[in-house]
Amino acid sequence: MGIDRAAVDHVARLARLALDDDERDRMRAELDDILGHAGRIQALDLDGVEPTLHPLPLVNASRPDEITPSLSQSDALRSAPEAEDGRFRVPRIIEDA
Amino acid sequence: MTPPALHWRPATELAAGLDAGDLTSVELTEAIIRRCDDVEPHIAAFLQRTDERALTGAAAADARRARGEALTPWDGIPVAYKDIFVTRDVPTTAGSRILERWVPPYDATVVERCSAAGMPLFGKTNLDQFAMGSSTEHSGFHPSRNPWDPARVPGGSSGGSAALVAAGAVPWAWGTDTGGSVRQPAALCGIVGAKPTYGLVSRYGMVAFASSLDQAGPLTRSVEDAAALLSTAAGHDPRDSTSIRDGAPNLLEGLGEGIAGKRIGVVEEFGGEGSQPGVRARVDDAYGRLERLGAVLEEVSLPSFEHAIPAYYLIAPAEASSNLARYDGVRYGPRRVATDIVAMNSKTRADGFGAEVKRRIMIGTYALSAGYYDAYYGKAQKVRTLIVEDLKRAFQRVDLIVCPTSPTTAFKLGERTADPLSMYLSDVYTVPVNLAGVPAMSVPCGTSPDDGLPVGLQIIAPVLDERSMFQAAYAFEQDLGWAESDEGRPNL
Amino acid sequence: MSVAPPHTLETTIGLEIHVELATASKMFCGCKVAFGGEPNTRTCPVCLGLPGSLPVVNERAIEYTTRIGVAFNCSIAKRSLFARKNYFYPDMPKNYQITQYELPLATQGHLTLDGESGAVSVGVTRVHLEEDTGGSLHVGGSGRIADSEYSLEDYNRAGTPLVEIVTEPDLHTAEQARLFVAELRAIVEALGVSDVRMEEGSLRVDANISVRRAGEVEHGAKVEVKNMNSIRSVGRALEHEEERQRKALEAGETLVQETRHFDEKTGTTSSLRTKEYAFDYRYFPEPDLVPFEAADEWVEALRASQPELPAERRVRWKQTYGLPPGDVAVLASSKATAAWFEAAALAYGGDAKKIVNWIIADLFGLLNEAGIDLTECKIAPAQLAGLVGLVDDGAISGKQAKEVLGHMFKTGDDAAEVVQDKGLEQESDTAVLDAVVEEVIAENPEAADKVRAGQLNTIGFLVGRVMRKTGGSANPKLVTELLRTKLAG
Structure with missing residues (x-):
């Protein structure tokens, strides 16, 4: 299946990447190429094969419900691009469209 | 001296x-x-x-x-x-x-x-x-x-x-x-x-x-x-x-x-034309040396390994697309100024990430998106099972597996940047190891007679048998x- | 399009409820779980989503969620997984939420509600565990997101363990939905796994409601209602929404799938998003976590150690105390009320119905006036039992007892102390009362004659006169007897 520009636009929007026209064209061709190669495994009949989520079959890794020290407010905000009143400031929140 | x-x-x-x-x-x-x-x-x-x-x-x-x-x-x-x-x-x-x-x-x-x-x-x-x-x-x-x-x-x-x-x-x-x-x-x-x-x-x-x-x-x-x-x-x-x-x-x-x-074990599927002649020569020498050191070499077949690159280039970008979502200009890192959050995130990420990262984020996002999960990510995780099983089978017969680490010696700057897929394909010997989670290491086996550049021998061991791998290396x-x-x- | 007559419309409601767990630490890190506080003071590399940090599951959150699953009669998964739900939002530090998708902790449960129109069984589709988001403060404009200039993010809440409970669309009236949420709240509270305070957001309810013509196979356009901030507003919002959809259908309008916001003040809903946005969350198994496998013995041990749940309590109270369902429902609505009642009933030892009446008719009134709840009340359960005992013994009248209760409510003193301090004990000395009774008979000859003539109901009037003269301190039983003797025909 080929990747068209609409698919590139959709994926770029989901991934929050502002790509210019050149990048979109290049990306379309590269994705088509790479996914075309990767897509070869689609032809394999793998019904009944369990997916491997982890190389090791570990289960039940958890921690006791204990409080550990938090960062100070200034440490939490140390690398913030913009902060105000102890909070991270962000531009107007809008819905994805 | x-x-x-x-x-x-x-x-x-x-x-x-x-x-x-x-x-x-x-x-x-x-x-x-x-x-x-x-x-x-x-x-x-x-x-x-x-x-x-x-x-x-x-x-x-x-x-x-x-x-x-x-x-x-x-x-x-x-x-x-x-x-x-x-x-x-x-x-x-x-x-x-x-x-x-x-x-x-x-x-x-x-x-x-x-x-x-x-x-x-x-x-x-x-x-x-x-x-x-x-x-x-x-x-x-x-x-x-x-x-x-x-x-x-x-x-x-x-x-x-x-x-x-x-x-x-x-x-x-x-x-x-x-x-x-x-x-x-x-x-x-x-x-x-x-x-x-x-x-x-x-x-x-x-x-x-x-x-x-x-x-x-x-x-x-x-x-x-x-x-x-x-x-x-x-x-x-x-x-x-x-x-x-x-x-x-x-x-x-x-x-x-x-x-x-x-x-x-010597991987049957990795013989032949896959590597540069100089790399093959050095790795063949290495096999001979291992035999002289008392090891018994035999061929092992790992048929699923041919699917490792496709599986890897779906799984790794998929996980990466999610792992790298946090770089959005809110909590750390530089930020591009914009009037709303969507534009700010999108510009910050477009400017902050390099082309290769963006490419993989795009591939991974695509592979996980609605309608494609089963065909791409889901299938790749199943291929992973085949690779794990192939290796398990092989390790019932042999203690270790050897092959080249890289099909080529060091290449020139700029030589491969134009073609991402060919760059991906050069990971053919290393990628199956990560998919299976087993240990592997590269040891130098001298320089290639073609270009005088170093060649590495890869030694692969069963899960948690680092000791045998290091002893051999x-x-x-x-x-x-x-x-x-x-x-x-x-x-x- | 034909206009459907009202009686052929039916309503379908499904609920999605989020409960914040009252664990000590967050879901995936050791930061303290608490409400409010200075912004960004309860964060760490994990819940701030700093590069390189990794989540580790809080074992108590798993236990609490499983307890909820057991309480809703769910089947507990032998193997469950966490997944990532990917979407960008600035209150979410990693821009994905760790949640459960395939293989949640509990599925296929049900809850039976005893509604006004009989028992209703409501299916519980799933109970799963996830992490909460941080909080946004919208600055500029009206303070709502839509017209704000910018927002400020506080990640103190980010990573708080959150349980999502999803019901089947088995509810058919707003009242049933309200009842379900009330029962859920009581269950979760009884389990002791959450504060379930809707006003603080530790219990959050979203509803999907649709109205369709009876007999149609397809559900009507699904409307999601948000911002219901109390159990009462769940009822109000859904009643309003049901009515709105009903009217629209009756008027021949077509309903659209949308999300609507409930306004507490006006009691109405308004459209938030008309077109259902095509979300693509790209769920996949969380690679930073490993599966959880629930051993049978572990689940059985949890089951065996579940506290008494509201439904069980209702049955027991009915059997032990013979209380009517209405009273039981009121008293069982919260853990604190139930415990308070039980302690008072135990201390009293007599007919629990009397205790119930005092709580519901009098104590609740005082609490309402003071705007506090039972946990903050100065009166201890045993003190109420003491007060009722004084009435039983005839030491004070019922009317006096109400006054005493008022004092106790303010001071927290024992009933006996208040009675003594205020000199409220009833006059039971026959010699003293005899004189007053004689006076009253003399002052009210007509009434006295009526009683003599056999109109015994007039005796109450004379008793009242005696009580008034004694400032309410006379023992009314004794006064009645004296009047009867004196006016005996």
């Missing part, structure tokens, strides 16, 4: 010198700083040097040793880290502009454990951003160069660490390996690089690329050093749910036991004698 300069000596030898009082950590650190000053203009391996901090650490180590309170034999031997390991108060970039000026408030477990062993932090090394790449050309700052030929890449993504160690600039360094990023640069730079079993080393504080594949690994000039460095950081970490439950094995124990009687290295000879050092 005069003994090599201080900066060329392996860490295990330096440890003996420190212990005997022939050498102080400050002297060693100063020698390393001088060597770095000399070679760095040629190899551009660092993203950040921490000379002052290393000297302070060295002085503290000397004081401890003088009081008879050395923390470990490695107390006072500096170590460099790929700049993907989070270091408290030392900027950490993962090689990307999107993390420029980020100053972490915590240390990675690997860093914490090596610091607890007394090893001063000696700089942060260059990498392909977020470890995505095989050449270090995808660094957001500058490419690094191969000490054997500065016109060539050192490999990647742990290229900065590999170049530094190969140039005799630091005794050892940490890298990370998601699809070959420790082993391939080790091979291309003529040094030792090991990727342990997934879960042996904690991933806590390693900036994530692909969570189910990432593992930290040592880059060193000797097998013994690799065993020592890996043993220092390995073992259960309660902060990483995917870390093994057991403590660390001491891989230095029994290192010299040899490989007589060991059954070693050590036996091979000692018998070859290349690394310790002048021939094993680039002329830089």
Whole structure:
């Protein structure tokens, strides 16, 4: 299946990447190429094969419900691009469209 | 033969010198700083040097040793880290502009454990951003160069660490390996690089690329050093749910036991035209040497390995697309000004990430998006099962498996950047190992007769059998004698 | 399109409820779980989503969620997984939420509600565990997101363990939905796994409601209602929404799938998003976590150690105390009320119905006036029992007892102390009362004559006169007897 520009636009929007026209064209061709190669495994009949989520079959890794020290407010905000009143400031929140 | 300069000596030898009082950590650190000053203009391996901090650490180590309170034999031997390991108060970039000026408030477990062993932090090394790449050309700052030929890449993504160690600039360094990023640069730079079993080393504080594949690994000039460095950081970490439950094995124990009687598998599917003739020649020599050392070689078939690259280039980007979503200009890193959050996120990410990272985010997002999950990501995770099973079957017959680490020697800068797919295909020997989670390492087996550049032999072991892998690598290295000879050092 | 007559419309409601767990630490890190506080003071590399950090599951959160699953009669998964739900939002530090998708901790449960129109069984589709987001403060404009200039993010809440409970669309009236939420709240509270305070957001309810013509196979356009901030507003919002949809259908309008916001003040809903946005969350198994396998013995041990749940309590109270369902429902609505009642009933030892009446008719009134709840009340359960005992013994009248209760409510003193301090004990000395009774008979000859003539109901009037003269301190029983004797025909 080929990747068209609409698919590139959709994926770029989901991934929050502002790509210019050149990048979109290049990306379309590269994705088509790479996914075309990767897509070869689609032809394999793998019904009944369990997916491997982890190389090791570990289960039940958890921690006791204990409080550990938090960062100070200034440490939490140390690398913030913009902060105000102890909070991270962000531009107007809008819905994805 | 005069003994090599201080900066060329392996860490295990330096440890003996420190212990005997022939050498102080400050002297060693100063020698390393001088060597770095000399070679760095040629190899551009660092993203950040921490000379002052290393000297302070060295002085503290000397004081401890003088009081008879050395923390470990490695107390006072500096170590460099790929700049993907989070270091408290030392900027950490993962090689990307999107993390420029980020100053972490915590240390990675690997860093914490090596610091607890007394090893001063000696700089942060260059990498392909977020470890995505095989050449270090995808660094957001500058490419690094191969000490054997500065016109060539050192490999990647742990290229900065590999170049530094190969140039005799630091005794050892940490890298990370998601699809070959420790082993391939080790091979291309003529040094030792090991990727342990997934879960042996904690991933806590390693900036994530692909969570189910990432593992930290040592880059060193000797097998013994690799065993020592890996043993220092390995073992259960309660902060990483995917870390093994057991403590660390001491891989230095029994290192010299040899490989007589060991059954070693040669991968049937990897024979033939896949590698450069010079690489094949050296690796064939290596097989012969292993036999002479008493190993029994036989062919093993791993038919699923041909699907490893497609599976890898779906799983790794899929996980990466999610792992890298947090770089959005809200909490850390630079921000592009925009009037709303969607535009701010999108511009910040478009400007902050390099082309390769964006490409993989796009692939991964696509592979996970509605309607494609089963065909891509879901299928790739099943292919992974086939690879695990093929290896299990093979390891019922043999103790270890060998093959080339990379199909080629170091290539020229710019040679492959135009064609991402061909770059991906060159990971053919390393990627199946990460998918299966088994340990593997690359040991130098001399230089290619074609171009005089180093060639690496990859040794693959069953899950958690690092010991057999290191024993074989050590036996091979000692018998070859290349690394310790002048021939094993680039002329830089 | 034909206009459907009202009686052929039917309503379908499904609920999606989020409960914040009252664990000590967060879901995936050791930061303290608390409400409010200075912004960004309860964060760490993990819940701030700093590069390199990794989540580790809080074992108590798993236990609490499993307890909820057991309480809703769910089947507990032998193997469950966490997944990542990917979407960008600045209150979410990693821009994905760790949640459960395939293989949640509990599925296929049900809850039986005793509604006004009989028992209703409501299916519980799933109970799963996830992490909460941080909080956004919208600055500029009206303070709502739509017209704000910018926002400020606080990640103190980010990573708080959150349980999502999803019901089947088995509810058919707003009242049933309200009842379900009330029962859920009581269950979760009884389990002791959450504060379930809707006003603080530790219990959050979203509803999907659709109205269709009876007999149609397809559900009507699904409307999601948000911002219902109390159990009462769940009822109000859904009643309003049901009515709105009903009217629209009756008027021949077509309903659209949308999300609507409930306004507490006006009691109405307004459209938030008309077109259902095509979300593509790209779920995949969380590679930083490993599966959880629930051993049978572990689940059985949890089951065996579940506290008494409201339904069980209702049955027991009915059997033990013979209380009517209405009273039981009121008293069982919260853990604190139930415990208070039980302690008072135990201390009293007599007919629990009397205690119930005092609580519901009197104590609740005082609490309402003071705007506090039972946990803050100064009166201890045993003190109420003491007060009722004084009435039983005839030491004070019922009317006096109400006054005493008022004092107790303010001071927290025992009933006996208040009675003594205020000199409220009833006059039971026959010699004293005799004189007053004689006076009253003399002053009210007509009434006295009526009683003499056998109109015994007029005796109450005379008793009242005596009480008034004594400032209410006379023992009314004794006064009645005296009047009867004196006016005996």
